[in-house]
Amino acid sequence: MTFWTYRRRDNLVGYLFVAPALLGSLAFVLVPLGLVGWYSLNEWNVLGGTFEFIGAENYQRLLADEKLRSALVATAWFAAGLVVLNLSLALLLAVLLNQKLRGTTIFRTLFFSPVLVSLVAWTLVWQLMLQPEGSVNGLLGFLGVDGPNWLRGDTTAMISVIVVQVIKNVGLNMVLFLAALQGVPAPLYEAAKIDGAGPWTRFRRITIPLISPTILLTSIITIVGSLQVFAQIAVLTQGGPGTSTTVLIYYLYQQAFQFHHFGYGATISVLLFVIVAALTLMQWRMRRKWVLHET
Amino acid sequence: MTTLSRLTALILAALLALTACSGSATSGSKSLRMTVWTANEAHLKLLNEIAAEYKASHPDITEIKFDSIPADGYTTTLTTQIAGGNAPDLAWILEESAPDFVASGALAPLKGKIEKADELVPSAVRLWEKDGELYAYPFSTSPFGLFVNTSLIKNVPARWTWDQAIAAAASSKGLVLPDFKYQNWAVLSAIWRGWDANAWSDDGRSCGFSSQEMKDAMSFVHKAIFTDKAIPGPGTTVDFFAGNAAMAISQISRAGALKDAEFTWTLMPLPSGPKGDYAVIGQAGVGVLKRSKNAEAAADFLGFFTNEANSAKLAQFFPSVRSSLLNAETLAKSNPLIRPEQLQSVVVDGISKGVVKPSHQGQEELNQTIRAALDPLWKPGANVSAVLDDVCTKIKPLLERK
Amino acid sequence: MKRKVALYGLLCLLCVPFVFPTWWMVTSSMKPISEIFSESLLPSEPTFATYSQVFRMQPFGQQYWNSLYIAVVVTLGTMAVAALAGYAFARIRFPGQNVLFVVVLTGLLIPSEVTIVPLFQLFQSLGLTNTHWPLIIVPIFGAPCVLAIFIMRQFFIALPPELEEAARMDGLGRAGIFYRVALPLARPALGAVAIFTFLHSWNLYLEPIVYLSTPDMFTLPQALTQFVDNYGGPMWNVQLAAATMTAVPILVVFVLAQRQFIEGLAHTGVKG
Numbered sequence: 001m002t003f004w005t006y007r008r009r010d011n012l013v014g015y016l017f018v019a020p021a022l023l024g025s026l027a028f029v030l031v032p033l034g035l036v037g038w039y040s041l042n043e044w045n046v047l048g049g050t051f052e053f054i055g056a057e058n059y060q061r062l063l064a065d066e067k068l069r070s071a072l073v074a075t076a077w078f079a080a081g082l083v084v085l086n087l088s089l090a091l092l093l094a095v096l097l098n099q100k101l102r103g104t105t106i107f108r109t110l111f112f113s114p115v116l117v118s119l120v121a122w123t124l125v126w127q128l129m130l131q132p133e134g135s136v137n138g139l140l141g142f143l144g145v146d147g148p149n150w151l152r153g154d155t156t157a158m159i160s161v162i163v164v165q166v167i168k169n170v171g172l173n174m175v176l177f178l179a180a181l182q183g184v185p186a187p188l189y190e191a192a193k194i195d196g197a198g199p200w201t202r203f204r205r206i207t208i209p210l211i212s213p214t215i216l217l218t219s220i221i222t223i224v225g226s227l228q229v230f231a232q233i234a235v236l237t238q239g240g241p242g243t244s245t246t247v248l249i250y251y252l253y254q255q256a257f258q259f260h261h262f263g264y265g266a267t268i269s270v271l272l273f274v275i276v277a278a279l280t281l282m283q284w285r286m287r288r289k290w291v292l293h294e295t
Numbered sequence: 296m297t298t299l300s301r302l303t304a305l306i307l308a309a310l311l312a313l314t315a316c317s318g319s320a321t322s323g324s325k326s327l328r329m330t331v332w333t334a335n336e337a338h339l340k341l342l343n344e345i346a347a348e349y350k351a352s353h354p355d356i357t358e359i360k361f362d363s364i365p366a367d368g369y370t371t372t373l374t375t376q377i378a379g380g381n382a383p384d385l386a387w388i389l390e391e392s393a394p395d396f397v398a399s400g401a402l403a404p405l406k407g408k409i410e411k412a413d414e415l416v417p418s419a420v421r422l423w424e425k426d427g428e429l430y431a432y433p434f435s436t437s438p439f440g441l442f443v444n445t446s447l448i449k450n451v452p453a454r455w456t457w458d459q460a461i462a463a464a465a466s467s468k469g470l471v472l473p474d475f476k477y478q479n480w481a482v483l484s485a486i487w488r489g490w491d492a493n494a495w496s497d498d499g500r501s502c503g504f505s506s507q508e509m510k511d512a513m514s515f516v517h518k519a520i521f522t523d524k525a526i527p528g529p530g531t532t533v534d535f536f537a538g539n540a541a542m543a544i545s546q547i548s549r550a551g552a553l554k555d556a557e558f559t560w561t562l563m564p565l566p567s568g569p570k571g572d573y574a575v576i577g578q579a580g581v582g583v584l585k586r587s588k589n590a591e592a593a594a595d596f597l598g599f600f601t602n603e604a605n606s607a608k609l610a611q612f613f614p615s616v617r618s619s620l621l622n623a624e625t626l627a628k629s630n631p632l633i634r635p636e637q638l639q640s641v642v643v644d645g646i647s648k649g650v651v652k653p654s655h656q657g658q659e660e661l662n663q664t665i666r667a668a669l670d671p672l673w674k675p676g677a678n679v680s681a682v683l684d685d686v687c688t689k690i691k692p693l694l695e696r697k
Numbered sequence: 698m699k700r701k702v703a704l705y706g707l708l709c710l711l712c713v714p715f716v717f718p719t720w721w722m723v724t725s726s727m728k729p730i731s732e733i734f735s736e737s738l739l740p741s742e743p744t745f746a747t748y749s750q751v752f753r754m755q756p757f758g759q760q761y762w763n764s765l766y767i768a769v770v771v772t773l774g775t776m777a778v779a780a781l782a783g784y785a786f787a788r789i790r791f792p793g794q795n796v797l798f799v800v801v802l803t804g805l806l807i808p809s810e811v812t813i814v815p816l817f818q819l820f821q822s823l824g825l826t827n828t829h830w831p832l833i834i835v836p837i838f839g840a841p842c843v844l845a846i847f848i849m850r851q852f853f854i855a856l857p858p859e860l861e862e863a864a865r866m867d868g869l870g871r872a873g874i875f876y877r878v879a880l881p882l883a884r885p886a887l888g889a890v891a892i893f894t895f896l897h898s899w900n901l902y903l904e905p906i907v908y909l910s911t912p913d914m915f916t917l918p919q920a921l922t923q924f925v926d927n928y929g930g931p932m933w934n935v936q937l938a939a940a941t942m943t944a945v946p947i948l949v950v951f952v953l954a955q956r957q958f959i960e961g962l963a964h965t966g967v968k969g
Binding site: 122 | 705712714716718719721722725778789791792803808810811834839842875918922937943951
Binding site for chain 2: 131132133149151152153238239240241242243246254258259
């Protein structure tokens, strides 16, 4: 037998195939992440040019930081609002588009179009439209509603940021749901109809379970994505009014880039990473419970 | 999209700093780099003319380059360039970051290099001095004034009181503070100084927001916005320079924006407050970075840049603090848009008597904290006193930090 | 019939917030600045002056090209890396496979703000700041590629093993099987990856800001932020004109190719 058995050769090919991705992960993800961990143990005074090991001091500061606590609360609201609104709207749109109607392609195109508009352009447009005399209130005024100063109220600012983000990206989830819906075998519905199940029951008992893997995937992507929403908040509200929309990533940016507390910024980064990882792990674990089938 | 451009500058700057590597500019040939926040063609033309003249007499200087950094986020870009080992040789510095720069020791001493340093107006130099040494030359000292659209409001007196001004604004198209945007709170000092209010004490240790003077002043501002509707509320954009507002509180350096105005206008000193007449100025200094390899040459160029002749040229854009130049006739030569008596009352009197906008070490964090704490004030029915007390609670730890 | 009308009505209503911003962006870019906040749906006197201003203020054509070629190179590179790695993780058994997959997946969990500083230091030390290299290399090999790898893996996992068995019988090696059999079948998944990747690169905002400093190197999202007057005030109508030019071509391409586009996306292997 030669040394290069099929299995050995196969192993080698496997390593070769994953090598680019793996080396990339090492160089551009893991090593930088390790460095961020190291920075978090130091006091890095960017202005003074000093870099000094201080052990867990930044982490102690993290525990006592009231602004951080309010940032966590804002983050939780933001993520929850975003995920709930995004997934339910995506599902609603997908169900509507899945009806046997002429012209759904046009609507599908329209709902998807914001995904393609560059984020900066999108946010800029909404920033102008959400001003007190902007088009949003203009449209509302047309309906006889006196619109608020969206970006200046604690609650309305949060709602605005969520809605702007959802409308931008819901098209992606919609398409994924649409594909999943089209994969649900029609005979199942027929059978349920014969058993006397109404539309709502059919939706709950057949549709939801069958598309649960898609729900899982979209919810993971959306939650993780919601923790990374930065530029939109920076443009629309700058974390205000007060600190009502200062979410974790924005607070991180302020500390590291605006106030030059870079060591502390790194500490917040580490916290952010832990939260994202924990959430993802939790959802992945939960899939056994509520995801019907797995390949 | 100012926010985005500010972000751009901030992030870029911070990162430059964070690299903190030693790679500094090449220095074999002596070339100088000065960071400026203007990208205005006329400004840069004048700067380059002065530089060319200097190079002609100093063959060892091969290049003098003016690097325009966007005004939004300028300071962060600059400070972090310095920390990142990419320091310019000379830099414009805003008044609000003067304490950070002067105290940090990032600047080289200048006193010996400045021509006739003793004729500089003392009140305008204070911010840039430490222990009797001058660390930056205040090349631009620009008082706040009240611009009035006289196509809209006729018969203006020489000076209003604040009550009269607000009443006039309320009955016309309103008063705007173009740079305020309900974020840059320091601009409000142009109002609250009339009540003798201060953001903090002179030593910077104790908070002034909860003082009675401040509460009176801010109650007045609040009333002007939400009750009298004399100042446009948050989020509304009204452009005085396009003729959409009756008055504006702005620095006189903005007069250039009125060159092609389709309305008539006048410039008045700030209205007098309950505590009488006052003036507030915004300032900019130019300093030499200690870390520059050509610090000596840079300081020498700065001496030339700010000598009497060049100060006179610069004064058409950037009001000078040399007392020999600080008179209406000289100023009028370079400011054809503004009448001599206006220059006297706003510029000359303003610079000699004015108080500089508030500044403190750690300014950016203070700015953000105060901005956030003041937000609840900008709605109808706000409890002014409670909000201001809260500002003090929030910034106390920052003021007490060394 | 009634149901149909109701459904159309609902769809039309829901469309408004999706369509109106784009409509507003396009029309307002043709308005003079004083009309931006007016209620009118159409400019009273459409002007294209703002469009020529865009090109006068920035090397906008160059910036357009920068964005375009970077996005294309990143898309092609990512497709290659993701197809290889996705295939190996799905179809080849090798020791340490699962651990390595988890290692790669970490990239999915990291917001780019978190690692941007060390990455910047890396490229600064290589002398590659103010070049397009970081914007090309990091997306192809780093965190942004992970979603693509994941999509490809999910697709290859669902591929029936019989196909490969047959190819192996015919004497094809691993590489041959991948290239001749698996890859052609993966066209829809590759299409999805291409779309995701192109959009990601096209929209990238933070990274260009960090790495690029001269206007002729800028990419479009970054260039959009540069249209300000002498006092740093935003020139809204010019910004909107530039924004329109970045958005409309993509939208047109999308409308023309939307069937392949969306069906490609639908094949992201989320069934697994």
